Amino acid sequence: MSIESASVSLISLGCSKNEVDSEEMLGILHKDGFVVDHTSSPATVAGGTRVVIINTCSFIESARQESMDTIRAALQRKRAGEIDKVIVTGCLPQRYRDDLAAELPDVDAFMGTGTTHSISSVVLDALANRPPAVKADLKPHHQWLNVPSRVRKGSPWSAYLKISEGCDHACTFCSIPSFRGKHVSKPEEMVLAEARMLAEQGAVELNLIAQDSTQYGHDLYGEFRLAHLLKALSTVDGIQWIRLFYCYPSRVNDRIIDALANTPKVLPYIDMPLQHADDAVLRRMRRPMSGEAYLALVDRIRKASPQAAIRTTFIVGFPGETDDEFENLLSFTKQARFDRVGAFTYSVEEGTPSANLPGRVAHEVQIERRNRLMETQQGISLERNQLWVGTEMDALVEGRAPRDFTMAVARTFRDAPEVDGQVYVRTCMARPGTFVKVRITEARPYDLIASPVNAADMRLAMKLNLATMS
Numbered sequence: 001m002s003i004e005s006a007s008v009s010l011i012s013l014g015c016s017k018n019e020v021d022s023e024e025m026l027g028i029l030h031k032d033g034f035v036v037d038h039t040s041s042p043a044t045v046a047g048g049t050r051v052v053i054i055n056t057c058s059f060i061e062s063a064r065q066e067s068m069d070t071i072r073a074a075l076q077r078k079r080a081g082e083i084d085k086v087i088v089t090g091c092l093p094q095r096y097r098d099d100l101a102a103e104l105p106d107v108d109a110f111m112g113t114g115t116t117h118s119i120s121s122v123v124l125d126a127l128a129n130r131p132p133a134v135k136a137d138l139k140p141h142h143q144w145l146n147v148p149s150r151v152r153k154g155s156p157w158s159a160y161l162k163i164s165e166g167c168d169h170a171c172t173f174c175s176i177p178s179f180r181g182k183h184v185s186k187p188e189e190m191v192l193a194e195a196r197m198l199a200e201q202g203a204v205e206l207n208l209i210a211q212d213s214t215q216y217g218h219d220l221y222g223e224f225r226l227a228h229l230l231k232a233l234s235t236v237d238g239i240q241w242i243r244l245f246y247c248y249p250s251r252v253n254d255r256i257i258d259a260l261a262n263t264p265k266v267l268p269y270i271d272m273p274l275q276h277a278d279d280a281v282l283r284r285m286r287r288p289m290s291g292e293a294y295l296a297l298v299d300r301i302r303k304a305s306p307q308a309a310i311r312t313t314f315i316v317g318f319p320g321e322t323d324d325e326f327e328n329l330l331s332f333t334k335q336a337r338f339d340r341v342g343a344f345t346y347s348v349e350e351g352t353p354s355a356n357l358p359g360r361v362a363h364e365v366q367i368e369r370r371n372r373l374m375e376t377q378q379g380i381s382l383e384r385n386q387l388w389v390g391t392e393m394d395a396l397v398e399g400r401a402p403r404d405f406t407m408a409v410a411r412t413f414r415d416a417p418e419v420d421g422q423v424y425v426r427t428c429m430a431r432p433g434t435f436v437k438v439r440i441t442e443a444r445p446y447d448l449i450a451s452p453v454n455a456a457d458m459r460l461a462m463k464l465n466l467a468t469m470s
């Protein structure tokens with residue numbers, strides 16, 4: 001077998017942004033003649049695979065631990081002679097460069113976050129036994145691929161689309177800017193070309209991601225151009241849903257709010273991590289605005305788009321968070337009535353300003369606060385879900401319910417993939433990746449129950465399918 005046709009398996013860890021990098025790397029390798037696939041862990045790497053790439057995450061301690069465990073498991077398979085080469089890419093080598101190379105001498109090459117375009121030469125060097133490469137510039141400057149190229153991992157009908165990389169903010173708890181670098185927008189024509197390619201590969205839903213999607217365009221065009229980009233994307237044939245993630249609250253302007261409310265295909269859905277809502281904690285986090293200003297923003301979004309689904313995330317147990325400050329967050333959550341909330345306990349990140357702040361909150365207190373916040377939100381999520389009972393909605397079918405073959409699992413515009421709830425559609429045999437019109441019959445805290453509006457057709461489809469299977 002020639003080196004160029006060697007088989008390469010990739011394990012992608014961490015967030016959706018890493019997943020896009022992983023798909024791009026496999027896309028490049030595939031174009032260069034390698035046989036490629038995604039796999040979930042070293043244990044599932046297929047026999048005969050010559051190279052395993054682990055695209056790592058180093059966001060918080062638990063993610064680093066998972067990355068290190070995965071690398072060590074892959075090195076074990078290498079020592080057993082089942083794999084020729086192990087290559088480590090992504091945030092971990094970007095952040096820990098030389099330390100990592102010293103700690104893991106059996107790894108054949110390391111590659112940081114700004115150099116994914118050179119993956120083929122890194123793999124070729126490793127296969128040719130050239131000395132271990134460490135490609136991780138201290139300050140990564142992201143280079144976008146000239147030609148969109150991705151080997152997709154998840155469902156073909158729903159794709160992440162990265163519109164920028166890096167972040168210019170300085171939240172005191174966050175290490176991301178130190179290893180992902182400054183904000184770099186992907187030129188609009190490249191975003192559109194990638195959207196067209198994803199549509200040709202079968203995507204009907206685009207999920208726009210970045211560290212801060214609201215900063216899109218400023219470095220390239222001298223103005224914030226997210227609203228403009230949303231409108232341009234809505235012209236791409238085949239795409240039916242465009243969903244927006246990672247909005248920085250102070251940059252959610254009227255143009256974005258208007259685009260969410262009035263642009264065809266752009267869903268009235270917004271993910272806007274607020275992190276906290278007590279003013280003193282926000283100052284310590286070096287985050288903008290205030291709890292009151294956040295409430296006004298939520299109000300503006302709902303006035304423009306009354307059905308809008310708003311998702312946010314909070315960190316509880318930030319250094320110095322007092323009982324009163326936490327109670328302020330709780331009462332803010334009750335007032336804002338978000339559709340979805342994710343809550344995380346504060347994690348100390350070395351090198352960040354908050355690591356040196358006094359007043360560490362005990363782990364048990366952090367857990368107790370997170371549980372209280374999520375219990376409070378559970379009731380609110382249920383109420384928000386109940387508003388949809390009796391209405392008709394479009395739902396994108398994802399698959400079948402595990403214990404009931406006649407029930408489809410789907411998502412409406414309110415449900416982002418992987419992080420939000422689902423809709424269970426009774427007596428529905430529609431194919432995954434297709435849209436069905438459903439009537440919501442029941443609400444639960446996270447999920448909805450529905451029936452197809454065209455029930456007669458669905459029952460017929462079910463009978464036909466069952467007859468074909470018997």
Ligand code: SF4
Nearest residue numbers: 167169171174176211
């Ligand atoms: S905006 Fe997000 S990525 Fe940027 S520093 Fe703050 S938390 Fe980190």
